[in-house]
Amino acid sequence: MGKAQKEKAAESSPQWRVREKESTLPSNNAPGGSASGAPPPASPVVPAAAAPKGPGAVWKSNGSFIPPGCDVEDGDDDAPVRNYEASVAKGFWVPPRLRGRNESLIEAVNDWHFAMLNDSHRNQFYWDAMEPFVKGKRVIDIGAGSGLLSLMAAKLGAESVLAIEASKDMVALAQLNITRNDQSDVIRIIHDMSSNVKLKEEEKADVIISETLGALMLGEGTLDYMADARKRLAKPGARVIPAGGAQFAMLIASPSLAQVSSVQSDCCKGFDLSAIGSLQDTGNIFFTKQWGFRLNLLPDLVEMSERIQFLEVDFQKSDRQHIPSTKTFRLTALKEGVIHAVVASWEVWSDEERTHKITTHPEDTRGAPWGFSRDMQWGQGLQLVEDFDLACKSERNTPPAPFEVAVSRLFQEQC
Ligand SMILES: C[S@@+](CC[C@H](N)C(=O)[O-])C[C@H]1O[C@@H](n2cnc3c(N)ncnc32)[C@H](O)[C@@H]1O
Numbered sequence: 001m002g003k004a005q006k007e008k009a010a011e012s013s014p015q016w017r018v019r020e021k022e023s024t025l026p027s028n029n030a031p032g033g034s035a036s037g038a039p040p041p042a043s044p045v046v047p048a049a050a051a052p053k054g055p056g057a058v059w060k061s062n063g064s065f066i067p068p069g070c071d072v073e074d075g076d077d078d079a080p081v082r083n084y085e086a087s088v089a090k091g092f093w094v095p096p097r098l099r100g101r102n103e104s105l106i107e108a109v110n111d112w113h114f115a116m117l118n119d120s121h122r123n124q125f126y127w128d129a130m131e132p133f134v135k136g137k138r139v140i141d142i143g144a145g146s147g148l149l150s151l152m153a154a155k156l157g158a159e160s161v162l163a164i165e166a167s168k169d170m171v172a173l174a175q176l177n178i179t180r181n182d183q184s185d186v187i188r189i190i191h192d193m194s195s196n197v198k199l200k201e202e203e204k205a206d207v208i209i210s211e212t213l214g215a216l217m218l219g220e221g222t223l224d225y226m227a228d229a230r231k232r233l234a235k236p237g238a239r240v241i242p243a244g245g246a247q248f249a250m251l252i253a254s255p256s257l258a259q260v261s262s263v264q265s266d267c268c269k270g271f272d273l274s275a276i277g278s279l280q281d282t283g284n285i286f287f288t289k290q291w292g293f294r295l296n297l298l299p300d301l302v303e304m305s306e307r308i309q310f311l312e313v314d315f316q317k318s319d320r321q322h323i324p325s326t327k328t329f330r331l332t333a334l335k336e337g338v339i340h341a342v343v344a345s346w347e348v349w350s351d352e353e354r355t356h357k358i359t360t361h362p363e364d365t366r367g368a369p370w371g372f373s374r375d376m377q378w379g380q381g382l383q384l385v386e387d388f389d390l391a392c393k394s395e396r397n398t399p400p401a402p403f404e405v406a407v408s409r410l411f412q413e414q415c
Contacts, residue, residue: 065224068105070166084100084101084103086103116211117146117148119374137205138207140208141164142164142194144164146170147189151181153209164193205235214378242315243314243352245312245346245348246309249344251304251305251339251343254340260291262277275399278396278397289375294375305331333407335405343362345381
């Protein structure tokens with residue numbers, strides 16, 4: 001990462017700990033799509049607050065995602081990486097085991113990596129997805145992290161596994177994991193971005209595995225890095241795991257959500273504070289994790305529309321130019337009332353039939369033993385909405401007008 005990018009990353013270090021944080025790119029300019037239904041154009045897309053995963057992650061000006069804790073040297077003007085101790089307030093204790101570690105990495109690991117490892121359903125998904133394909137094969141693991149997926153592939157009989165990881169500390173710890181699990185003969189781990197790795201023809205992979213999915217499915221650059229790996233690091237027709245995925249959106253109402261995201265008329269001893277509501281952000285996408293709640297625990301959430309799929313990706317074939325810059329959908333309101341937000345969630349599958357999958361839909365994580373971990377590592381995207389027509393006419397200090405909908409005649413007749 002170049003000096004300017006590192007400085008930019010340090011500048012935008014978040015006050016809150018979310019898996020995805022502010023992009024260094026302008027809004028709607030990096031891959032991932034917006035919950036309001038506008039996925040990436042040729043120059044890609046993640047809404048500003050939706051871009052990279054986790055603390056320290058950035059999108060480079062060329063559109064590529066740099067994961068948090070990445071300390072791969074480009075060999076040009078690399079600035080020193082900030083150590084953990086520099087992030088701790090003066091006079092506070094610094095655990096000796098954290099001294100000298102990359103601060104962004106520590107932040108990211110504590111923010112979502114532990115939760116991710118404890119998402120046992122996710123882990124099982126990858127195990128089952130790999131089982132039929134890796135025996136006797138050359139496997140490449142893009143974004144190896146702790147080495148978990150590489151270890152699985154080795155245990156499932158892969159001939160060799162090349163694990164690629166952007167964080168130096170993580171690579172050292174993954175190497176320990178590999179040694180302790182007796183897989184050093186099969187797994188080789190390298191510290192680099194996958195996009196920098198070069199392989200000889202005979203080293204190319206039969207199977208690519210990667211879990212670099214964001215709260216928005218493509219929010220961590222997975223599409224770009226998978227496409228690059230397919231073209232340069234794998235044999236033609238190599239199996240890609242996961243095979244594909246889709247991003248969904250649904251309109252919801254929730255007075256509880258409105259209470260934490262707008263000025264309520266009865267909030268403050270009868271004073272009119274509605275002017276403050278003019279600052280409500282309906283332009284950026286937020287994340288449930290950022291607000292600190294699980295969507296499926298909102299007591300009054302009402303589904304106001306069907307869930308629609310607005311983006312589909314074939315990880316075996318797609319790259320960013322296959323993704324249209326805009327799409328328009330017509331939705332029928334299921335109920336009368338005010339729509340407060342659009343919820344963004346995704347599904348990723350490993351088979352053509354799409355029967356073997358993981359999702360971030362709130363109803364799927366509710367009550368599951370691994371559900372809390374899933375919601376705390378990914379959760380869902382939330383885009384607040386207002387009445388768009390009125391927004392265009394309203395005055396600067398006026399709060400957004402609620403987006404009210406009536407039940408369609410057609411629906412009433414069907415009922
Ligand atoms: C979400 S974690 C997944 C870790 C592990 N594969 C697992 O499933 O438990 C993603 C990891 O990939 C790394 N990463 C993301 N994109 C990468 C890339 N293009 N090249 C190398 N490392 C990458 C990040 O540093 C992070 O450690």
